[in-house]
Amino acid sequence: MQEVIWHGRGGQGVVVAAQILAESAYLQGFKGVTSAPTFGPERRGAPLTASTRIANEPIRMFSQIERADIAVVLDASLLEVVDILASLKEGGLIIINTQLKADEVEIGGCYGIAAVDAVAIALKHRLIKEGAPIVNTPLLGAFARAGDLVSLEYIEKGLRWKLSGGAATANILALNAAFEETTIKNKS
Amino acid sequence: MSNVQIMTGNQAAAIGVKLSNVQVISAYPITPQTSLTEAISQFVEGGELKAEYIRVESEHSVLAVCISASAVGARVFTSTSSHGLLYMHEQLHWAAGSRLPIVMCCVNRGVGAPWSIFNDQQDSVAQRDTGWIQIYCRNNQEIIDTLIQAYRIAEAVYVPVMVCYDGFVLSHTMMPVEVPDADLVKDFLPPYKPHMILSPEDPRNINPVIFPWRRQDPEGVLRDGYMELRYKLQKATEGARDIIVATNRAYTEVFGRDHGGMLWTYRADDAEVILTAMGSLASEATVAADMLREREIKAGVVGIRVFRPFPKEEVREVFGNRCAIFVFEKDISYGYEGALCSDLKAAFYGTGSRAPIHNYIVGLGGRDVKARELAEATLSSLEAIASGTTEPETTWLNCDTYLPGSEVRGQGLGDRRQEEKCRINYSRSIKKNICCRGTGPARGVASP
Numbered sequence: 001m002q003e004v005i006w007h008g009r010g011g012q013g014v015v016v017a018a019q020i021l022a023e024s025a026y027l028q029g030f031k032g033v034t035s036a037p038t039f040g041p042e043r044r045g046a047p048l049t050a051s052t053r054i055a056n057e058p059i060r061m062f063s064q065i066e067r068a069d070i071a072v073v074l075d076a077s078l079l080e081v082v083d084i085l086a087s088l089k090e091g092g093l094i095i096i097n098t099q100l101k102a103d104e105v106e107i108g109g110c111y112g113i114a115a116v117d118a119v120a121i122a123l124k125h126r127l128i129k130e131g132a133p134i135v136n137t138p139l140l141g142a143f144a145r146a147g148d149l150v151s152l153e154y155i156e157k158g159l160r161w162k163l164s165g166g167a168a169t170a171n172i173l174a175l176n177a178a179f180e181e182t183t184i185k186n187k188s
Numbered sequence: 189m190s191n192v193q194i195m196t197g198n199q200a201a202a203i204g205v206k207l208s209n210v211q212v213i214s215a216y217p218i219t220p221q222t223s224l225t226e227a228i229s230q231f232v233e234g235g236e237l238k239a240e241y242i243r244v245e246s247e248h249s250v251l252a253v254c255i256s257a258s259a260v261g262a263r264v265f266t267s268t269s270s271h272g273l274l275y276m277h278e279q280l281h282w283a284a285g286s287r288l289p290i291v292m293c294c295v296n297r298g299v300g301a302p303w304s305i306f307n308d309q310q311d312s313v314a315q316r317d318t319g320w321i322q323i324y325c326r327n328n329q330e331i332i333d334t335l336i337q338a339y340r341i342a343e344a345v346y347v348p349v350m351v352c353y354d355g356f357v358l359s360h361t362m363m364p365v366e367v368p369d370a371d372l373v374k375d376f377l378p379p380y381k382p383h384m385i386l387s388p389e390d391p392r393n394i395n396p397v398i399f400p401w402r403r404q405d406p407e408g409v410l411r412d413g414y415m416e417l418r419y420k421l422q423k424a425t426e427g428a429r430d431i432i433v434a435t436n437r438a439y440t441e442v443f444g445r446d447h448g449g450m451l452w453t454y455r456a457d458d459a460e461v462i463l464t465a466m467g468s469l470a471s472e473a474t475v476a477a478d479m480l481r482e483r484e485i486k487a488g489v490v491g492i493r494v495f496r497p498f499p500k501e502e503v504r505e506v507f508g509n510r511c512a513i514f515v516f517e518k519d520i521s522y523g524y525e526g527a528l529c530s531d532l533k534a535a536f537y538g539t540g541s542r543a544p545i546h547n548y549i550v551g552l553g554g555r556d557v558k559a560r561e562l563a564e565a566t567l568s569s570l571e572a573i574a575s576g577t578t579e580p581e582t583t584w585l586n587c588d589t590y591l592p593g594s595e596v597r598g599q600g601l602g603d604r605r606q607e608e609k610c611r612i613n614y615s616r617s618i619k620k621n622i623c624c625r626g627t628g629p630a631r632g633v634a635s636p
Contacts, residue, residue, distance in 0.1 A: 019362055023194045026364055033194065034363045039306060039356035039554060058364075060327075060471045062357045063558040 001032070001055035002149055003065045005087055008074030010044040013136035016162075017072070018050035020140060024158030025054040025150045032059035039064075047082050054149060070147055073097060074118070074135050085109060091187055095142050097135050102185035112187040114146030116178050125174040137171045141178025152179050191367045197358035200328040200365050201267065201293050201351070202227035204335030206237045207373045208291075211262040211380075214242040214253035220269040220305065222295045222359055228265075247272040251279035251290075258288040259394065261385040263339065267293035269355060270311045274299060277315065280348075284319025284421060286395060289342030289349075289380070291335065296467065296518070297355040298553040306554020307355040308518035309467065313495070313527050315350070319421050321428055322495040324466040325353040328365045330447050336368065337435045340377050344435075345428045347421070354468040354518075356554065368443050376442055425497050432494055450499035452491045453506060455481065459488025460511040463566060466492045466528060469516055469551065475559035480566055487566065492528060503535045510543050512573055514566055516585075518551045525549075525582045544573050547582040555586060 004021065008014035015037045022035035032055035038048045051065045067089045076098045078084065085107065088094060094111050097118040105113050121141075122133035137159070144152040152175070159171050195203075201224050205213070213232065215225040231237040240262075242253050247268050254264045268276065273294055283290050294312045298304040312322060321341065325331045331353050338349040353359065386392060402413040412420070433449040440446040454474040456462065461480070463473040470491035480487035490506055492499065507513060517526040524530060529547035536545075546569045551557040565585055572580055 019194070022362060026192070026194055031364070034361050035194075036356075036361040039360065041305070061475045061559055062327075062354075062361055062468050063472055064556045066558065066560075 001053060001059070001061075002070070003068040004052040004054070004070045004072065004143075004147075005065050005068035006050040006052070006072045006074065007078050007082060007084055008048065008050075008136075009078070010042050010046050010048055011130075011132065012074045013134060014048060014050045014074060017074075017136035017140060018052045020136075020155070020158045020162055021052045021143065021150060022054070023161055024140075024155045025052070027157050027161070028150055028154035030054050030056060030150075032057050034059050034062065036062075036064075047078055049087075068092060070095065070143075070149075072139055072143060074139060079107070085111070093146060093187075095139060095146055095182075097139060102183040105185070110187050112146070113185045114142050114182050115184075116142040116182045118142070118178065121174050121177050121181065125170050125177065127170055127174050134171075134174075137174045138178035141175040142182040144175075145179045145182040146184050152176070191369070192364050193367060194362050195328060195365050196223070196360055196362050197325075197328045197331050197353050198222050198224040198295070198360070199227055200332040201335060201353070202231065203367055204332040205265050206231050207332075207368060207370055208265075208336055208339050208377055209263065209374070209379065210237070210239055210265040210291075210339075212240045212242065212254070212257035212264040214244060214250045214257070214264070214266050216245070216247045216250050216268070216272060217243055220272050220297060222267065222269060222355070224267045224293060224295065224359070247275040248279055251276045251283060251292075254290050254292075255279065255283050255286060255288055258283075258290050259286065259386045261380070261382040263343075263380040264290050265292065266290070267295065269295045270297035270299050270304075273311045273315060277318070280315055280318035280320060282395070283348045285417070287346040287421065287424070289339070289346055291338045291342055291349050291351065293331075293335070294350050294352045295355045295359045296352055304553040305355075307357050308552045308554065309352070309354070310519045310552070312350060312352045313517075313519035316496060316527060319347065319425065321345075321347055321349040321425065321432070321497065323349065323351050323432075323493060324470075324495060325351065325358065326447075326452075326468055326471040326491055326493075328358055328361070328363050329445065331358065332365055332367065333439060333443065333445055333447060336373055336377055337432075337439055339380070340435050340438075341428060341431050343380055344431045345424050346383070347424050347428055352467065357468045366445075372442055376439065429494075429497050429499070429501075432497075448491065448493050450494045450502045451506065452493060454489040454491070456488030456490060456506065458486055460486040461566060461570065462488055462490055462507060462510050462513050463516065463562060464490040464492060464513065464528075464532070465516040466495060467518075469518060469557060472557060472559050473516060473562050476562035476566065479559060479563040483567075485566070485570070495528070495531075498531050498535065500535045503532060504539055507532075507536070507541070507543070509541065512570065513543050513545045514548065514569055515545060516548045516550050516557075516562060516565075518549075518557075520549050520552070529582070546572075546580060548585045549582060549587075550585040552587075557585070561586060 006014045018035040022033040026033045034053045070093045071088045072095045095114040102113045102115040118135035118138035121138040127134040232241040257264045296309045298308040342349045436449040473489045477487040515529040517528045
């Protein structure tokens with residue numbers, strides 16, 4: 001079983017990203033997928049998490065993730081607010097929305113790092129909601145590239161399952177752009 | 189053809205209601221309500237479900253509407269949680285006493301004070317004695333399937349059914365759910381045919397004041413008194429057991445999914461140690477059993493699916509002659525122990541079973557319960573049994589049990605060292621000890 005934890009702020013599409021990943025993984029053939037928001041009230045702008053579990057067999061475990069295999073960070077400012085590494089396995093992968101390249105990111109420890117400028121990609125493809133760039137789709141692209149778990153093809157399918165018409169087209173362009181632009185630094 | 193969608197427990201329940209062709213839905217739409225009734229309102233508004241949707245000002249009124257609609261022959265549904273269910277308490281008795289086949293979902297959540305919106309099962313367990321059948325679901329597939337079964341059960345025995353599932357843990361977690369074919373559901377669950385319909389053409393007085401003794405009606409027929417009616421409700425609820433089992437079997441034949449009737453088991457055949465629970469917690473326990481098996485402890489799980497009627501015979505049969513039984517539950521009967529634990533012990537009385545039973549109160553007010561913690565608790569209990577403690581106090585897992593003025597620190601946060609010790613010390617010899625000590629000589633083995 002692979003566990004993915006999504007860190008973002010209320011309104012950034014953290015929960016939806018966790019859902020789309022679960023749906024994409026299911027389409028790809030994983031029989032066990034779950035996605036869950038942080039349980040409880042949510043507030044715009046406040047730090048929150050969501051989670052996705054992916055396994056070959058149906059999932060019987062619904063407790064919260066203790067240590068994820070992969071952490072996706074939708075807002076790099078959270079690195080200073082939340083102890084993101086505390087919920088990531090040693091040697092795990094962290095995927096960050098940042099203007100930096102993967103080998104410029106300093107987080108210490110023994111982790112794989114993937115970096116993508118999700119804001120720039122969202123703005124370029126006019127993925128904007130209520131004045132804010134929609135960064136979850138580009139991060140799904142980075143996930144496809146760096147995660148080695150759910151392929152770009154199936155995340156595209158997952159997006160099409162969720163979205164329709166023009167929204168799907170713009171999102172899929174952004175997804176592919178992020179896939180191309182993601183930089184990766186393997187764990188040292 | 190398989191139609192699998194990734195959905196939350198609330199979505200699964202809403203689709204179950206739609207497939208059951210419910211005719212009247214009543215709901216109070218504000219906290220502690222869930223997205224379940226929101227989804228149903230969309231089905232009704234969009235014309236996907238031809239039903240009357242009645243919003244009222246409180247849960248008490250909600251159930252009054254359901255009782256009235258059911259009395260005039262409609263298939264009805266409602267859902268609520270925590271304080272909404274508590275507010276319905278009086279009407280729960282009226283629904284069961286009137287023998288109306290109402291189905292409701294209880295999305296399990298804790299109750300105040302202090303205020304909580306998070307999951308435990310205190311709300312529905314506290315309604316144990318209202319005359320409702322209670323079924324607990326372990327995942328979202330089971331929610332949709334159980335709802336459809338619930339109507340068939342309720343309409344066969346004229347006892348209302350509460351379909352319970354864990355708030356947030358299932359209600360807000362998405363997972364693959366196969367949506368049953370609507371035509372197959374229609375065959376499995378034909379339209380409701382009430383045995384009596386209250387109507388202006390055939391006016392009747394339902395539930396008048398009844399005397400302690402039996403009385404003749406105006407036609408001179410001797411009618412039931414209060415106790416006879418109560419006895420009939422008790423017999424109907426007890427008798428629901430066969431209907432529940434048969435309904436589950438019939439459902440399995442049509443839809444290919446078996447949720448276990450009164451209870452289900454996991455790796456229990458050769459298990460020496462049984463972990464038992466209700467709802468999603470029992471599912472989590474199956475992962476704990478796997479972890480324990482990796483350490484060569486023969487652990488298995490019994491998931492209690494139906495809490496009322498209590499599966500006494502099934503429990504006696506399936507628990508049989510085990511070495512130890514650990515009951516994990518998200519409720520507490522204040523002043524005693526967990527309600528499930530008491531009921532289990534009562535079921536074992538007279539069977540000669542001497543297996544130690546440890547009770548763990550877990551996850552109250554949404555405190556997360558991990559499979560790892562269930563496994564560790566099991567190890568800790570096995571250690572205690574091996575060292576001669578056969579009946580410890582109820583343990584509050586993952587709870588700082590320090591009381592001001594007391595120097596005693598119990599299990600949980602305050603006692604990490606103890607847990608560590610237990611993890612290290614478990615060995616084959618201890619296991620042997622437990623089996624000898626726990627069950628004694630093979631006399632009075634649990635009857636099948």
